[in-house]
Amino acid sequence: MPFITREETVSLETLALKIGASALEIREILNSQKAAYPTLNEKGYLAFSTAEYENHELRKLRNTIINHAHDLIRLASGPTDHILGLAFSAVDPSNLGIIVRFGIPQALPLGSKMSAEDLAKAVNLPTDVLTRVVRLGVCNGIFQELETGWFGHSASSALLAKSEHLRNIAVFGTHELSSALIKLPDALKQQQELGAKGPHAAFNLAYPDYKDAFDYFNNNGEGNSRYHTYLEGRVNTSRWAVNHLKSSWRWSTIGSSTVIDCGGSIGHTCMAVAPLCPKATFIVQDFSEEPMAVGQELIRMSYPELQNQIKFMKHDFFSPQTVTADIYIFRHILHDWSDEDCLRILRALEGALKPGAKVLVSEGVVPESAARATGVLDEKQIRIEDAFMLSVHMAKERTVSDFVALFRQASPKFRFCGVTGGSDGAFQSLLEFAYTDI
Numbered sequence: 001m002p003f004i005t006r007e008e009t010v011s012l013e014t015l016a017l018k019i020g021a022s023a024l025e026i027r028e029i030l031n032s033q034k035a036a037y038p039t040l041n042e043k044g045y046l047a048f049s050t051a052e053y054e055n056h057e058l059r060k061l062r063n064t065i066i067n068h069a070h071d072l073i074r075l076a077s078g079p080t081d082h083i084l085g086l087a088f089s090a091v092d093p094s095n096l097g098i099i100v101r102f103g104i105p106q107a108l109p110l111g112s113k114m115s116a117e118d119l120a121k122a123v124n125l126p127t128d129v130l131t132r133v134v135r136l137g138v139c140n141g142i143f144q145e146l147e148t149g150w151f152g153h154s155a156s157s158a159l160l161a162k163s164e165h166l167r168n169i170a171v172f173g174t175h176e177l178s179s180a181l182i183k184l185p186d187a188l189k190q191q192q193e194l195g196a197k198g199p200h201a202a203f204n205l206a207y208p209d210y211k212d213a214f215d216y217f218n219n220n221g222e223g224n225s226r227y228h229t230y231l232e233g234r235v236n237t238s239r240w241a242v243n244h245l246k247s248s249w250r251w252s253t254i255g256s257s258t259v260i261d262c263g264g265s266i267g268h269t270c271m272a273v274a275p276l277c278p279k280a281t282f283i284v285q286d287f288s289e290e291p292m293a294v295g296q297e298l299i300r301m302s303y304p305e306l307q308n309q310i311k312f313m314k315h316d317f318f319s320p321q322t323v324t325a326d327i328y329i330f331r332h333i334l335h336d337w338s339d340e341d342c343l344r345i346l347r348a349l350e351g352a353l354k355p356g357a358k359v360l361v362s363e364g365v366v367p368e369s370a371a372r373a374t375g376v377l378d379e380k381q382i383r384i385e386d387a388f389m390l391s392v393h394m395a396k397e398r399t400v401s402d403f404v405a406l407f408r409q410a411s412p413k414f415r416f417c418g419v420t421g422g423s424d425g426a427f428q429s430l431l432e433f434a435y436t437d438i
């Protein structure tokens with residue numbers, strides 16, 4: 001039987017050469033910008049920091065290297081080591097989870113070293129356990145062992161020590177998110193065997209006392225805080241930055257429109273977009289009051305100029321919308337819900353929609369074409385997010401055609417106007433729908 005493949009043939013040599021060529025181009029760009037060159041040592045924590053991250057050419061070159069390097073590692077590993085690596089990969093969120101939840105990066109001084117005993121005392125772990133955890137971290141590029149039993153920072157651990165946003169992402173990612181993900185095979189098995197009596201989602205197996213993930217967040221203060229600080233952390237990293245939403249729509253032309261951010265959490269989307277359209281007013285709606293209180297305080301302390309422009313309002317988006325606005329934003333909302341629930345959410349808007357009103361959907365968009373096996377950086381991002389949705393909410397990321405079909409089913413008055421964005425490691429796109437009077 002002949003072997004079949006749709007992938008271009010990749011070889012160790014061609015991949016290595018392509019990586020070398022892109023590395024030289026990166027060196028030239030960084031030299032011309034007098035920007036920090038990446039190293040694995042502590043001082044490398046600044047490499048590719050925000051300003052450079054925004055450089056499109058640099059981001060593209062980095063993605064080329066990452067894509068080819070992934071393919072190269074898989075090729076050099078061979079199928080056995082490749083599968084073994086995947087089979088035991090739960091070790092990584094477990095290790096990172098200990099590192100961030102015990103505050104090990106912050107306990108280790110920057111620009112210095114600390115003995116295992118002192119570090120163990122500082123984070124209140126037995127020395128033996130601390131040493132084993134940190135040494136596994138070192139194998140993953142987090143921390144360095146500068147001499148036997150003495151630890152210092154690597155680039156990545158130094159950034160964890162400095163960036164609360166990155167730590168918040170790592171905490172939620174290795175806590176609630178990982179707990180749900182690891183239960184997905186069990187949940188699908190139980191759903192297969194028990195039908196409607198099976199769990200709603202893998203999340204329910206991890207947190208059996210709650211109806212669903214949002215019930216858990218709303219009734220668990222610490223979990224809710226981890227969730228919303230994770231969401232805030234995400235918009236402060238280039239992959240999920242609201243910059244993509246800022247640049248992919250004509251915000252400066254909306255004049256004195258009213259904009260509602262449905263399920264807006266602490267209001268980070270409105271805080272980013274409002275300065276682009278100073279005459280517009282924004283209402284952040286969420287059914288959870290804690291994040292909105294945090295957002296109000298954040299505006300008061302850090303963005304007082306936005307106080308009159310951004311208001312907060314408790315609202316459940318399954319109940320009829322009470323505010324007639326010009327633009328409704330759903331950023332990372334519909335992917336949390338099944339098609340049936342999304343129809344309920346969109347139909348709950350209808351009573352307030354006037355002809356010409358816009359509904360903007362900002363989230364990951366799944367490619368329509370068959371999955372690729374090489375060069376998959378962007379595609380893997382969206383498929384990771386899709387796995388989050390399946391495990392946590394039994395929901396999904398969608399293709400553009402899925403969204404168009406969903407809106408059409410919600411009401412024939414929705415007209416699809418187009419989609420922008422979503423490439424080069426920034427995986428979310430912006431879809432625009434207009435409400436018409438036909």
Ligand SMILES: C[S@@+](CC[C@H](N)C(=O)[O-])C[C@H]1O[C@@H](n2cnc3c(N)ncnc32)[C@H](O)[C@@H]1O
Pocket residue numbers: 214231232235262263264265266269285286287288291315316317318330331332333336
């Ligand atoms: C994935 S987060 C997205 C937050 C924000 N839009 C963003 O892009 O970061 C989902 C948000 O929906 C809110 N939410 C969940 N169910 C809701 C409901 N029934 N009504 C209003 N908000 C809800 C959650 O509290 C949370 O803030």
